Amino acid sequence: MNVRKSPCSVPELRSLFLFEKLTEEQLEWLCREGGVESFEAGPVYAEGxxxxxxxxxxxxxxxxxxxxxAxxxxxxxxxxxxxxAGAFQAYLGDRVPQVYNQSLRTTVPSRFYVLSADRFARMMQDWFPMAVHMLEGLFLGARNTQQAVDRRERLLALGSLSAGLTHELNNPAAAAQRATARLRERVAGMRHKLGALAGDPGRRAAIASLVELQERAVEQAAKAAHATPLGPVETSDREDEVADWLEDRGMAGGWDLxxxxxxxxxDTDWLEQVAEATGPAALDxxxxxxxxxxxTELLMNEIQESTTRISSLVGAARQYSQLDRAPYQVVDVHELLDSTLQMLAGKIGPAVRVVREFDRALPRIPAFPGELNQVWTNLIDNAVSAMDRTGTLTVRTAPDRDHLLVEFxxxxxxxxxxxxxRVFEPFFTTKPVGEGTGLGLDxxxxxVxxxxxxxxxxxxxPGDxxxxxxLPLTAPSSEPETDPVSSAKEEPA
Structure with missing residues (x-):
């Protein structure tokens, strides 16, 4: 970069609206402490x-x-x-990152008055102490307000997720509780029937065969738990067939069995084996x-499914919250998306069809996973609200040059x-009053x-x-910030 320095002119500085109210002594100080620099067309400084x-x-x-x-x-x-432009926040010192908030370039040969950041800070503090205090209060107060609002938005999202998670956990927990109570009754009944069978010396010879059939029934029940469920028509036909077989042999309440x-x-083939092993008198x-x-086996399957569901939800909650993870790490975006969709399942509702179009071959990327989950939450929530909780939500991942694309x-x-x-503006929302803060997209x-x-x-x-x-596939050259939402979208002066 070719830079030429030239003498500073007090009259030229006085002609500028920025300096027109300064005293002669102050203008002379500016000329003495700063200088004039000329730049050819090209960059002056770079953001960051x-x-x-x-x-x-x-x-x-x-x-x-x-x-x-990029x-x-x-x-x-x-x-x-x-x-x-430049270091006009130098008076705030190390309370804010002292980096350029934008890039500056010239399109034609240009001249600037240039003052070092430390001299600019000293000038502001010495000449305008009250103004500096007010500007500090305005800047830092606005930042603190933004942080408080952001925390509130996170708490609102957490409250919504907690309500959904409580509902999702309550269903399998209640199912497990009901199944446990029924299981206790069935075990008691099974002991009673086994005692009745064993009490008759004439039936003892058949007990060994019954125990073998019992083991086969348990194995079949375990297979059925993992098989594709029958359709309603096929289920009804098979129940009719088994009930008819039981009624033909004089058994009361055959439909329940x-x-x-x-x-x-x-099926009836298994029933024939039982009849052959026991004889007509002991069949009932x-x-x-x-x-x-x-x-008993079916109830244990139900308890296992319920507890597995609870464990899965707890795992999704841990993945979503990232409570036991480092804030910045290399992550699989699909794991984050899956955990968020699972956490929001109750809020999404059954009327919304969720389609996952994931390219699982995509590489892991460096990111702040807890904050990306917040992005997914906001975008999914907006989509579900826009569809009035009925429609199709498609979540797609794909490569996009040197970036990874996630599309909702x-x-x-x-x-x-x-x-x-305007959708990314803070506090802008199309939701009814009380239903949206207007901060999710901001x-x-x-x-991001x-x-x-x-x-x-x-x-x-409409309709799409x-x-x-x-998201970049590689980490930025500079250290990432520790708080992703603490600074507003700053505009250059």
Whole structure:
């Protein structure tokens, strides 16, 4: 970068709106402590570099830009003398990161008044102590307010998730409790029937065969638990067949036994084997004893499924919250998406069809998984609300050059064109009063763009709305921030 220095002119500084109220002594101090530098067309400084200087345009044209993902997006272009940029927050000291918040370049040869960051900070503190205190209060107060609002948004999301998780956990827990109570009754009945069978010396010879049939029934019930469920028509036909067989042999309440036997995958061939082993006189007692055995196995399957479901939900909650994980790590995005969808299953509801179009071959990426889960939560919640809880939600992952793409697509009415530019603004919401804070997309934007150096875009037509999250495959060269949503989307001066 070719930079030429030249003498500073007090009259030229006085002509600038920024300095027009300063005294002669103050203008002379500026000329003595700072200087004039001329730049050829090209970069002056880059976003993220240490903020070492305060720049005031004297002549030329400048362009200010912000990094969005892999692209530099122009946010301002001006030739107005007196506009300033650079280290204008130096007076805040180490309470904020002293880096350039945007990139600055010139399009034509340009001249600047340049003052070092430490001299600018000293000037502000010495000349405008009251103004500095007020600016500190304004800046730091606004940041603290934003952090408090962000925490509130997270708590609201956590409350919603907690309610859904409680509901999801209650169902399998209640099922396990009911099954345990029924299991106790069936075991007691099985002991009674076995005692009756063993009490008759004439039946003792058949007990060995019955025990063998019992083991086979248990094995079949275990297989049935993992087999594809029968359809309603086929189930009804098989129950009719088994019930008719039982009635033909004079057994009362055959329909109740038929439902249990069919659920366990047992048919009339198995019943014939029981009849052959016991004989007509002992058939009723033997079948009722075996029915208790089969019911016991089915109830244990139900308890196992319920407890497995609880364990799965607890695992999803742990994955979602990342309570036992490092804040910054290399992660599988699909694990995060699966845990979020599982956590939100109750809120999504049965009327929304969820389609996963995952490219499982995608590599793991460096990220803040807890915060990405918050992004997924916000985007899924918005999609479900937009569809009025009925429709199709498609979550897709795919490679996108040097980024990983995560897309959330819903079949809702779409986002009107006139408000698409505003959806990422803080406090902007289309939800009824009391149902939305207007911060979900703003927080998501800052997590994806500011925190992960990625990109978040919206595409929408009626029946097809897509939020597209692009995340870099590799870590940024600089250390990531520790708080992804503590700083607002800062605009250059």
């Amino acid at each position: 570099d240490p903020a070492t200087c305060f720049y005031v345009l004297l002549e030329g044209t400048v362009v200010m830009s912000r990094r969005v993902g 692209d530099d997006v122009e946010v301002s272009r001006t030739a107005q003398t007196g506009v300033y 038929a439902a249990t036997f069919v659920q366990a995958g047992l 007692g033997a079948l009722r004893w075996l029915n208790y055995t089969v019911e 697509r819903d079949t809702g009415p779409g986002v009107p064109e006139e408000i698409r530019e 927080i998501s934007w800052r997590i 763009v500011n925190k992960h150096h990625g990109d978040l875009q919206l595409e929408s037509v 709305t897509r939020f597209r999250v692009r």
